[in-house]
Structures are given as structure tokens and as C-alpha cells.
Amino acid sequence: RQQYVGKLKFASLEASQGSKKLVVATEENVVAALNSRSGEILWRHVDKGTPEGAIDAMLIHGQDAITVSNAGRILRSWETNIGGLNWETSLDTGSFQGAALVGLPEAVKYVAVLKKAALSLHYLSNGHQKWVEHLPESESTQYQLLYSHGTGVIHVVGIVPQSHLNVLTFNVEDGEITKQVRVAAPWLGALQGSCAVVGEAVLVCVDAAARSLHVCALGTEQDMRHIPLQSLELEFADDFQARILATQPSVTSASRTQFFLQLSPSHFSLLQYKQGLLSHLRDFQQAALVSFATTGEKTVAAVLTCRSELKPGSSDGLHAGSTLEDARRQDSLTCSNQTYNINLYLVETGQRLLDTTITFNLEQGGARPQQLYIQVFLKKDDSVGYRALVQTEDHMLMFLQQPGKVVWSREESLAEVVSLEMVDLPLTGAQAELEGEFGKKADGLLGMFLKRLSSQLILLQAWTAHLWKMFYDARKPRSQIKNEINIDNLARDEFNLQKMMVMVTASGKLFGIESSSGTILWKQYLRNVKPGSSFKLMVQRTTAHFPHPPQCTLLVKDKETKMSFLYVFNPIFGKRSQVAPPVLKRPILQTLLLPIMDQDYAKVLLLIDDEYKVTPFPATKNVLRQLEEIAHTIYFYLVDAEQGKLSGFRLKKDLSTEEIWEVAIPTEVQRIVTVKGKRSNEHVHSQGRVMGDRSVLYKSLNPNLLAVVTESTDTHHERTFIGIYLMDGVTGRIIHSSVQKKAKGPVHMVHSENWVVYQYWNTKARRNEFTVLELYEGTEQYNATAFSSLDRPILPQVLQQSYIFPSAISAMEATITERGITSRHLLIGLPSGAILSLPKALLDPRRPEIPTEQSREENLIPYSPDVQIHAERFINYNQTISRMRGIYTAPSGLESTCLVVAYGLDIFQTRVYPSKQFDVLKDDYDYVLISSVLFGLVFATMITKRLAQVKLLNRAWR
């Protein structure tokens, strides 16, 4: 199991050298503390995954972390050392605007929460409300800014866009509005970003259009002073909303008078506004990120710059060499060699602090840094030391230390796995050599013989090396032996239990993870993937076809532009494949992986675009010829959930398609939520079931069967329903349809062999229920040799039963094994984080209500409506998986064993044995006893034989 927290939203590092933790709040609605030495999670609290759990703000004061979540509804205080909840209060409704700590000159006592129409003040110690005040004119004014600096008043700034600002001043003690000022600001559209408070309550706003700053002392001045920026020779980038970044080291004292003005995505400048005078301290071009940090009396600004390749040989010069035009040419922020510098500058003067450069490298083709947090501390000799936390675009966290050492890094994008495949590891070199020998063309008897001899020699060599290594390892103490797995010694084990997990995450980063240890062996970031894209991962060639490398194909489709592209890579090493994928000019609707292969043993992938044209990949002549031959047997189905339409297509010889059927499901009444076919790698060993009277009930194993689930649009608990349709994907024939009244989603469904299991919420009885459907052909098979959907005169018999389940579920999947002999189990992910392994025999629609002789003969369990959760059926014991989103199962080389990966916020991998380990000797198998008995018997036979001979001889003599 590996635990993750997700993409950072807020982070806070403690400003002392000895501190060990950093508190983070993430977009996955997690509040956690990380160990800053190792990067491990110290504690973690997972809120709901829905927007209800979203964290709006996090404030740190001493040992307490204050979070505001659920759109400003809930205020919580956490103890950061152990992660306990200090207190929790619920706030009034109203959209959340901001939160701030409020301090009196001596101590920080309160936290203020700004809502759309009210401002409330809470005690830090217990969360009780001190006062709540309504804000005047809250309909027209958007109050967005909250500021206090230990003078006993709180300033609230509201804005009426393009008109004026409303500045309110509250007394901390009783919440009385002491002053209300209206400041005209017709040029201002929004407060966030373009305005900030510097110095002693001075509001600074930037107006990019007029290239000027506007300054106003809060609560005292009636109008804004206008300061043009042309005098400072600052260039504004076109069509970029300039931003102001300021810092307030402590809530009991005033803000710093210095602030950053962001002029373009990569151009910052440090300005100072003091006593009515604006001065320019330093200019930072080519800077990716800036950040302030304070320790004691010193406040520093950290600037993350790209070490550009345009100026080689510069160790410290960073922004002097290349000009802004150059930066623009290289797509403004992309750094050519992925090397970045962090430098510290003293804010008062803008001077660079000596020996504060951190240089670090991101992987090639990696992502840009996105967020920067700095932890500054004073060293013993009063110089400034610091550590930096950098989050990149691909949600990787890096913790850096001087001079450029990466202390740890975390791959937080693994908290959002969207697609997952398991690929067999390659054979070892020796095995591959042997395999390769058979793959090559024959070249004479002698040549073959020599080749065989050489490969046997290599095998012998490998074996002796292995023996030597074992001998060597045995002499070392046990603790030192570590089975370090890296990309070079990756090899398939005897039973193919270790596999490579290829994971696609929502941020567009691909991972290759070794399944038994969970080590990340490779990672690859796809730059041009926008958030919210849909992915489809397919294995085109497995590792079985040595010497051809395995090949995976990822289809990425952008949600907005609808355009898609293919990314072809080697799933073992993560390298981009040499094969050039076809350029897709039109949006791709669906894909289909055919079982036919080209001459390089890559399965053929068909891509259907929005004109219903088909593009094959790989598109060699051989493939096209094969396709032409079998085109009449290839069918597509497309499901359009928005229009409620299912349509089937047939492939024609010229790779165009023809619509052959269409099923409309009226969207006014119900909408399609899931469509599930069968897994293509599924084997069914038994074609039927033996009944009590020894006749056979044949299963209806239609490989083209689809299960479609619809939910009603009406969500009233009396009228809501879900519908199940079993359809043939070739002919569009509805084999079975049923409507479950008074039932509600979310529906989880598993479709396998001849059965469908789905789970829903029964609104009448207020409980979760399972329904299982099984399809049988009856006691006669219609056509035992070939299955054709076009020739099925008899509809299958559908058996159905429902069961009560005591818990909601978050994911469901069935186990799968190599040959399908092992009995099936359902793996059910519960919201509590446990995975329940439920035998399919418990969900069997043939369970009789009254057990008879025959059903007993068949080993059917008598029907009982409730399925119980036994804690001993949890396959993950106490290793709970927070917010499980899916379970993936893969067969292993052993028939009894199925590999399971559960993913969500955490990733968990294990093996399950649905029918126990029937093909493996038990651990306590007594090898010594059995072999000694065997040898003893052989020995005894030999002795008695000898004795008998002697006796015969003696008798003959007599």
C-alpha cells in the first residue's frame, strides 16, 4: 500500500531549523502533515470527495492549523503534532470569501471569516463565536479582502466592479463598524490578484490598462492616489492581468512595504512603497515563481528561475543573459534544459544573498514548477539557510535543501489514477536467448545444433552465476540483503506473480510500477495533456513476442477541443516507441482492439472518428489485407449518453462503416450511466453447470453481450428507478430488460461469464441491494462449435435474485484467472476502505428457498436475503484504502492466484486465492518426512531384495 495526499492547495512550512513537519491541505480534500525529513505522511485526514469536503482556506498559528471547508460551512482546528481535532464549529451559510487570523498587539486570539454578507470572529482556543456582523450593501458589493495588523481593527474591502470600493473598518472587541469609506475605482474589475495590502494598511492596486498603480490607505483616505509606472521603465506584457504579491510576516504587525508586481508570466519586479514613495528595487526576468518567507526579523524573497541554455557557462547569472524576447520565443515559461535555480533576495534592498542558490534538475520532458514554498531559518552564524518545497505541473512534490540536494520527492499525481493495466515482465536474458533461438529462421542442421549448444552454455553460465550469488548472499547478514529491483534486473518470476503496473493519472503522467514492491520504475509526463481529458489505455503487444518489445497505446482525448492523439510506448521501460502513430485529424469516438496481429505480433487497433470512418493502427499492407478478409465479422457499438442513443455499426471492406441498428433510450425519462461488455481476456472453463439429476444446464456465454444501466431523471424517492438492459452488441437485440422501481444509483456493476451483478440503493426499504442475473441456454446447446450473434433463435433463460447488503460500496470487480477454472469471487470496495472478497456462490440466483435433495446434491446454499460482511473476508486487513475509486484484477501464471490492485487516494496491491492455493504445496508441507519415507522405502526394498536372493541361494544349497 502506498498513501498519497493529492495536489497541494495550501502548504505551510515551519520557520525553524529543527522542525520536522509541513502541513498541507490538498485539492483531494485532505489535511495532512508530512515529515519534512523523509516525506512520509505523519497524519492524514480525508474529508468527503465531493465539493462538500473542499477545503477553502488553511491558516497556521503555532501548533494549530485552522481549515475552512465545505464552502465556508465548517471551521476546524487541528493539532499539528498528532493530527487531533481541537474543535469544530459550523458556520452560517453564505458563500465563503476569505479567512484571516486576527491579532491584538500582544497575541493572536481570533480567526475572522468573511462571507458574502457577514463577517464573523471566532476564538482560536475553542472556536466559539465572538461576534457576527452583517456587511452593508452586500447585494451589490463583493467583499473579498480581509486585513488586520494588530491595531484592534479589521479592514474589509469590498468591490462593486467598475465602480467603487467599499472599505469597512470593524472594531475587534465588539464588532462595531467604526468607519465606512467609499473609494471610487472605476477601472477595477476584481480585487483578487490585482490588489494587495502593503505596509500599514495601504491598499495597492495595479491597473494594467493604464500601466499605473493606485494606492490608498485603508480607512483613512477617501480616494486613491495614482502613480504611473512609466517612470520606472517597466514593460507590461500584452493581454496579461498584472498581479501583486505582498507578504505579512506576522498578523500582529504591519505587512512588509515591499511587494512583487507580476508583469508577464515570467517577469516579476520587486517594488517598495514607503511613506508615499514608490521605488523600484529589482527586476526579475525569466522567473517562473516567486515567494516570500520570513524568519525572525528577516524577510526574503525566493525567486525560481530557469537556467537557460541560451547563456551557457553561467553559474550564477540567471536573468541577465537572455532577454524577454528570447523567453517569449521559447514559449515563455518552458525551460529548455529543465534546470532551475532558486535564489534568495533580501527584500529591503533587493540584494541577492550569497550562497543561497539551489540548482535542481527536473527530468527531461518533465513539467514546469507550479508552486513554491520556502522554509527559511537562521543559521548559527546569522546567515540565512532555507529549504524549498516545489510542486510541479505533474503534481510532483520535491523538497530541496541547499545546495541543490533533493531531500525527497513524492508523486502526488498517483492519488488520481484514471486507468491501469498490468503487463507481464520480460523473460530473463537467458530465457529470452532460448526463446529467440526458436524465433529465428533455420539455417542448417549443424548451425542449429551449434546455436543450441551455445544457448545451453549461456544457461549454464547464468545458473552458476546465480548459485554463486546465492552463496555470496548467504554469508552476508540477513538484514543487508535487499532485493533491490531496478529496471535492469526486471525479470518474470516463476509463476508470473510480479507484473508491471502501467498507471495513467489525471494530470497526464504515466507511471510504471513494479507490482510486488511498489517501486516506481519509470515515469513519463505528457506535456500537452489538459486536465479533464479522457484516457484509454490498451496493450497492443505483450512481452510474449520476443524480440519485439511490448507495446502499449494510450489514447488521450481533450474534453474541450475534442481532439485526440495516440501515445505509443514500451510499458516495461517507459520509453516512447519508435512506431509512429497515425495523425488523427478528426475526433475519435471509440477504439477497438482486434485479436488479429500484424507481422510484428502487434494487435490491430481500430479507431472510429466522428464521421464513422475507421483508422487502423498499425496500418501495414498485411493488416489491411487481413482486415479486408474479416471485415464482415467486425462490428462496433457506440453509446451516446447525452442523446440516449445506442447504435451499432458494421465494418465494410473499404474501412467505412454502415449503421445496422439503433436503440433509443428517451433522455427525458432516463439516462444511460454505464455500459459494460465482457473482458476480452476472460476464459470460461466450464460451459455449463451440473444439476442435481446429472443433466447439464448450459451457460449462455455471449461474448458480444452488453449490460446497459440507466437511471431515471426523476429523483423523487417514490418515482425513481433504474433500468437494466442486456443487449447483443452485434445485432442490437435486447435479450433482457428489467426496471427496478424505487431504486437509485449510483449503480456499480460487474459483468462476467454469464452473469451480471449490480448494486443500487433501494429507496423504499432504505438499504443497499444486490441483484444478480444469470443467463442459461437450457439443457441443450443450440450450436456447440461456433457462436454467432446473428444466429440465435432461442432467447436465453434469465434467472434473477436480489440480496441485501449492509453497506454502501465504492468499487466492485470480479476476480479473473488464467484459465477460468478457479471459482470467481467478487471484490467489493467498501467506503470504510476495506476490500471484501465475496464468493460468487453466495450471489447465485439458483439458491433455493426450500432446499431439496437435488439442490443439496448441487451444493447450493439455501436462499437467505442478507449477505453479511465478515471481517475475515477483508483481503486488505487493516491496510485501508481511502476513497477507493476502482479495483483492477489481472490473472497470474498460477491458476489459483489473481492479482488485485485497488486505487483511489492510496494504491494497494495484493494476491487473492478464490479457491485456496490448490496448485501450490502448502507452506507447512513436510518435505523432509515425505522424502525420508520415500528413500527409506526404496532402501528397504533393495535390502529385502538382497535378503531374498541370499535366502533363495541358501535354500538351493540345502
Next chain:
Amino acid sequence: LFIMYMAGNTISIFPAMMVCMMGWRPLQALMSLSATLKAMESSSRRALQGLVFLVGKGLGLALALYKCQAMGLLPTRPSDWLAFVTPPQRMEFTGGGLIL
């Protein structure tokens, strides 16, 4: 024979052994048919005696088979051959799903 009847139709080690013996003895006798015939060489109605011997042993064998059948040891039902039924070959390929 009476013991066979008493043993019943349940499958356990003793009835199974008995049935095996019952089937094996006539088979053994038939194997050694020539030896038996040689012993009867002196008799005048050799052919008839041999036939009766054959029929008798055949009856014994049939009885053993019947017993096997009654015990359900003979693979005569389709369910007994179910494990050898090959899955039907797929004639069409289909794929697709929700529009991405």
C-alpha cells in the same frame, strides 16, 4: 451377490473394492479361457461347456457393470463430459462503448 446388494449404491471404499473384484474376476477368468478349455479337453461336449462358461462369466461382468451404473461410476450423462466441452468459436468481434 447378496453382499453386493447389501453394500448399497453409496460410493465408499469397501463397495468400490467389491465392485472392482466382481468385475475383475470374470475378466481374469476370460483371460485364462484357453487354460480352462485345455482342462476340459477330455470332455466330449467341450464346445457347450465352454459356451456356458463364457455366458456365465459374461453375466457376472454385466452384473458388475450394472452395479457400476447404479453407483453412478459410468460416464453416461452429458454432465460427465462437461469438462471436455470446448468453448464455441467466436464468429463476430465487437467493441466500443460510451463515446469518449
